[in-house]
Amino acid sequence: MGADHFHGHSHGSAPPSRGAVLASLAVLVPLAVATLACLVWLWPSGQAGQGTPAGREERAAERVEGTISSITLRRCPAVQAGMPVPDPATCGNATVTVDSGPDTGRNVTLRLPGGPGAQRFAVGDDVLLLRAGDGAYQLSDHDRSTPLWLLGGAFALAVIAFGRWRGVTALVGLAVTFGLLLTFVIPAVLAGEPPMLVAVVGSAAIMLAVLYLTHGFSLTTSMAVLGTLASLALTGLLSYGALGLARLNGVTDDSALTLGMSLSIDTRGLLLASVIIGALGVLDDVTVTQAVTVNELAAANPSYGFARLYRAAGRIGRAHIASVINTIILAYAGASLPLLLLFSIGSQPLGEVLTTPVVAQEIVRSVVGTLGLIAAVPITTALSALVATRRSPGEGQPTSALPSTRSLRRARS
The missing domain is CATH 2.40.50.140 (Nucleic acid-binding proteins)
Known part of the structure; x- marks a missing residue:
C-alpha cells in the first residue's frame, strides 16, 4: 500500500499531509503483517485435532x-390424555x-x-x-x-442495482467474510486452537480485507480500520472481565455442552469469540459512518478545526448509536423469543429469569457490545478529525484564510 493509495479525499478538500499518511502506514502495515503471520500459523492443516471425535469423517447416512x-x-x-393431538x-x-x-x-x-x-x-x-x-x-x-438461490439472486441484484460498483465490492467482501469463517475460524476452533485467539485473528483479517475492498484504499478507510481495531480490543477486554464477573462459562444449551464434552473445546473462550465476531459486524458500520462523516464535514467546511469537526461528527454519532442500541436489543430478543415464551409459560419471577445462564449470557453480550459501540464513536471521530485537519501545506487553504476582493482593492489604492 503506497502513500498514493491514501490520497482518496472528497472534492473540495485538500489531500492529507504526508506525515498523516506515513503515521497511518506505520500502524497498519505491522498490523497487516502480524495478522497474516497469525493467520498462517493458526490455519488448520486439515488433520483432526486432539478434540476431534473419532469417526467424525464417517457419515451415518x-x-x-x-x-x-x-x-x-x-x-x-x-393419544393418551394430556398428550398433544x-x-x-x-x-x-x-x-x-x-x-x-x-x-x-x-x-x-x-x-x-x-x-x-x-x-x-x-x-x-x-x-x-x-x-x-x-x-x-x-x-x-x-x-x-x-428458493434460497432465488432469494440470494434477488439480494445480489438489489445490492448491485443500488450500490453499482460499490455494491459489487460489498458482495465480494461478504464472500470473503463467509470464506474466512468457513475455512479458518470454524476449522481452527475444531482443530483445538484457542477460540478467542482465532476470533481475534479472524476478525482482524476480515476487517482489513473487507473494509479496504469495499471502501477503497483511502485515509478515511484507514481511520475506520484503526477505530474498529481499538473498539474491538476494548470489547474483548470488557467481555473477558464481564464473563468472569458474572461467572459464565459458555455452557447454556445442549450444543455448547456437547462441544465442551466431545471436542474438548474451551466453551468460555468460544463465548468470548462469539462476542468479538458479533461485535465486529456492527462496529465497522459505526466506524465507517463516522470516518466518512468527518471527511465530508471537512470538505464542506474547510475552516473547521479539530474541535468543531469532532463536535459536529459526534452529534451524528450519538444519533446513530441511539438507533443501533435499539437494533441490538431487538435482534437478541428476536433470536431468543422462543426461550422468552418458555419462561413466560413457567411463570418465573423476572429476577430469576434474568439470572439464568442463558439470559444472563445474552445480557452480558448486549451490554459489552453496546459499550464497544459507544467507544467506537469518539475514538474514530477523534482519529478522523485529527487527520482531516492535517492538510498538505499550500493546498486547499480555507476560504477565510485568503484575502477578500475588498482587501485587495484597499491595498491597491
Whole structure:
C-alpha cells in the first residue's frame, strides 16, 4: 500500500499531509503483517485435532434429493390424555421418487414425519431423504435450495442495482467474510486452537480485507480500520472481565455442552469469540459512518478545526448509536423469543429469569457490545478529525484564510 493509495479525499478538500499518511502506514502495515503471520500459523492443516471425535469423517447416512409423487393419509393413532393431538396432515405415507444417488428414478414409500412441529408435505414438493448404509430411506425435510438461490439472486441484484460498483465490492467482501469463517475460524476452533485467539485473528483479517475492498484504499478507510481495531480490543477486554464477573462459562444449551464434552473445546473462550465476531459486524458500520462523516464535514467546511469537526461528527454519532442500541436489543430478543415464551409459560419471577445462564449470557453480550459501540464513536471521530485537519501545506487553504476582493482593492489604492 503506497502513500498514493491514501490520497482518496472528497472534492473540495485538500489531500492529507504526508506525515498523516506515513503515521497511518506505520500502524497498519505491522498490523497487516502480524495478522497474516497469525493467520498462517493458526490455519488448520486439515488433520483432526486432539478434540476431534473419532469417526467424525464417517457419515451415518447419505442425503439425497427426491420429489413427492403421491400422499396417502390415514387415521392418526389414539393419544393418551394430556398428550398433544397430532396433525391429521402428518399421519400417513408418501410415495417419493428418488432424484439423486445410486437409486435415481426409484419410487419409495415412506412414513410421513409425525409429532409436534413435524413438517407438512404435499404432492410435488421437493424433499430431502436420508439413505442409510443398508439402503433404507427416511423422509427428512423440504429441499430449500431453489428458493434460497432465488432469494440470494434477488439480494445480489438489489445490492448491485443500488450500490453499482460499490455494491459489487460489498458482495465480494461478504464472500470473503463467509470464506474466512468457513475455512479458518470454524476449522481452527475444531482443530483445538484457542477460540478467542482465532476470533481475534479472524476478525482482524476480515476487517482489513473487507473494509479496504469495499471502501477503497483511502485515509478515511484507514481511520475506520484503526477505530474498529481499538473498539474491538476494548470489547474483548470488557467481555473477558464481564464473563468472569458474572461467572459464565459458555455452557447454556445442549450444543455448547456437547462441544465442551466431545471436542474438548474451551466453551468460555468460544463465548468470548462469539462476542468479538458479533461485535465486529456492527462496529465497522459505526466506524465507517463516522470516518466518512468527518471527511465530508471537512470538505464542506474547510475552516473547521479539530474541535468543531469532532463536535459536529459526534452529534451524528450519538444519533446513530441511539438507533443501533435499539437494533441490538431487538435482534437478541428476536433470536431468543422462543426461550422468552418458555419462561413466560413457567411463570418465573423476572429476577430469576434474568439470572439464568442463558439470559444472563445474552445480557452480558448486549451490554459489552453496546459499550464497544459507544467507544467506537469518539475514538474514530477523534482519529478522523485529527487527520482531516492535517492538510498538505499550500493546498486547499480555507476560504477565510485568503484575502477578500475588498482587501485587495484597499491595498491597491
